[in-house]
Amino acid sequence: MPSLGADMEAGTLVEWLVKPGAVVKRGDIVAVVETQKGAIEIEVFDAGVVERFLVEPGATVPVGTPLAAIRVEGEPEPAEAAPPRAVAQEPAEPPPAPSPAPTAAPEHVHASPAARRLAAERGLDLTGVKGTGPGGAIQLADIEAAAPPRSSGPPGAFDFSQMRAAIAAAMSRSKREIPHYYLSETVDVRAGADWVVRTNVERPPERRLLLAVLFIKATAIAARAYPEFNGFFADGKFQPSAAVHPGVAIALRGGGLAAPAIHNAADLDVESLMDRMRDLVGRVRAGRFRSSEIADPTITISSLGDRGVEALFGVIYPPQVAILGFGKVVERPWVVDGAIGPRPVVTLTLAADHRVSDGHRGGLFLAEIGRLLQHPEAL
Amino acid sequence: MTDADIRAAIRDELARLAPEIDFETLDPAVDIREQADLDSMDFLNLVTALHQRLSVDIPDADTPKLATIEGAVAYLARKGGAAPSA
Numbered sequence: 001m002p003s004l005g006a007d008m009e010a011g012t013l014v015e016w017l018v019k020p021g022a023v024v025k026r027g028d029i030v031a032v033v034e035t036q037k038g039a040i041e042i043e044v045f046d047a048g049v050v051e052r053f054l055v056e057p058g059a060t061v062p063v064g065t066p067l068a069a070i071r072v073e074g075e076p077e078p079a080e081a082a083p084p085r086a087v088a089q090e091p092a093e094p095p096p097a098p099s100p101a102p103t104a105a106p107e108h109v110h111a112s113p114a115a116r117r118l119a120a121e122r123g124l125d126l127t128g129v130k131g132t133g134p135g136g137a138i139q140l141a142d143i144e145a146a147a148p149p150r151s152s153g154p155p156g157a158f159d160f161s162q163m164r165a166a167i168a169a170a171m172s173r174s175k176r177e178i179p180h181y182y183l184s185e186t187v188d189v190r191a192g193a194d195w196v197v198r199t200n201v202e203r204p205p206e207r208r209l210l211l212a213v214l215f216i217k218a219t220a221i222a223a224r225a226y227p228e229f230n231g232f233f234a235d236g237k238f239q240p241s242a243a244v245h246p247g248v249a250i251a252l253r254g255g256g257l258a259a260p261a262i263h264n265a266a267d268l269d270v271e272s273l274m275d276r277m278r279d280l281v282g283r284v285r286a287g288r289f290r291s292s293e294i295a296d297p298t299i300t301i302s303s304l305g306d307r308g309v310e311a312l313f314g315v316i317y318p319p320q321v322a323i324l325g326f327g328k329v330v331e332r333p334w335v336v337d338g339a340i341g342p343r344p345v346v347t348l349t350l351a352a353d354h355r356v357s358d359g360h361r362g363g364l365f366l367a368e369i370g371r372l373l374q375h376p377e378a379l
Numbered sequence: 380m381t382d383a384d385i386r387a388a389i390r391d392e393l394a395r396l397a398p399e400i401d402f403e404t405l406d407p408a409v410d411i412r413e414q415a416d417l418d419s420m421d422f423l424n425l426v427t428a429l430h431q432r433l434s435v436d437i438p439d440a441d442t443p444k445l446a447t448i449e450g451a452v453a454y455l456a457r458k459g460g461a462a463p464s465a
Contacts (some may be wrong), residue, residue, distance in 0.1 A: 197439070205427035
């Protein structure tokens with residue numbers, strides 16, 4: 001069970017997407033795990049053959065628990081061979097000691113996340129359900145028994161109350177531990193906006209770009225030059241990340257928020273980046289992420305789009321150290337070469353961690369993003 | 380391609396993007412992005428889906444005409460006779 005965030009202690013295996021005997025390579029999606037952040041697709045860390053499953057669907061296990069045995073290439077057939085390598089990633093922190101069975105408050109219903117989600121989907125009140133799990137916990141099967149499926153509803157919906165709890169936990173920790181400072185800079189984006197219009201003229205809809213892609217690309221490139229905004233604060237010190245994996249904040253329909261990573265965004269051309277964003281938005285709306293996307297964003301970008309507000313002041317997602325905000329693009333009077341004229345402008349904000357950086361460097365970081373946006377053809 | 384066909388296409392593709400929206404309750408004269416909470420990426424995906432499903436060319440400059448249901452039906456009906464160039 002991989003750690004999908006510093007605050008994750010356990011996860012529930014929802015389903016296996018491979019069968020024993022399957023040949024897998026690093027990065028293949030092999031299982032779906034339910035966490036507070038929703039259903040997450042788990043990628044495998046080794047190449048080899050799936051020997052057997054160690055955890056069955058429906059089981060909730062602590063972070064660090066091996067989920068399956070994989071025989072890596074070159075290893076002998078199972079028989080009496082060395083123990084196969086486990087799928088599970090080394091947890092970033094030792095898994096917490098198993099806590100004593102929670103003493104539930106009288107009105108508190110003890111139920112697995114998967115059970116809660118299914119109950120919500122089927123409109124079932126958990127207080128009336130008899131649990132058959134450990135300590136009387138309500139499990140998936142109890143919901144199945146209490147509320148058989150009606151017509152087929154939309155599959156894979158989020159458990160919004162679980163997600164809200166996860167957001168609350170992360171943001172409370174952020175506000176408690178991270179001394180934020182905030183900067184704001186308004187940037188003329190006519191060059192980028194015009195370039196997108198020109199680029200899209202000849203393109204069918206499936207190949208068109210959005211200005212937000214330039215925002216992400218420019219931020220990723222600038223983050224390489226300003227490494228104190230890209231990485232993790234852990235164990236009392238900052239660990240910069242060589243790779244830039246921006247987490248792109250995506251508002252979920254019905255509430256909630258997720259910021260899965262676009263890997264190595266600075267190295268992707270804008271077309272590839274746009275394809276990745278379309279794919280991400282589609283999957284996140286459908287309630288599916290991949291484990292690596294959730295676990296390792298190195299900086300967050302929140303772009304509120306054309307129906308948002310002019311400026312946003314972000315809360316850093318720990319253990320990251322910075323969040324960039326892009327407001328909506330608005331037409332404003334702007335002075336260019338001594339004359340006032342209308343210009344599309346965007347307000348760029350930075351919330352960053354004062355344990356790692358100062359406003360001076362933050363200002364230079366924002367200025368660099370603004371400068372890069374003046375040359376969209378070079379992005 | 381009748382107006383009813385186009386309306387059904389919009390309803391189906393919108394349902395993929397915003398499954399919780401009841402199409403019948405939408406005001407056909409009001410911006411669909413406001414009514415169905417669509418962001419720029421959603422709207423681009425809606426245009427893409429209608430382009431592919433109905434085989435109608437929709438230049439980027441024309442996409443604001445698809446912002447309402449009645450506007451989209453009128454636009455797609457008018458352009459529906461022409462074969463797509465791409």
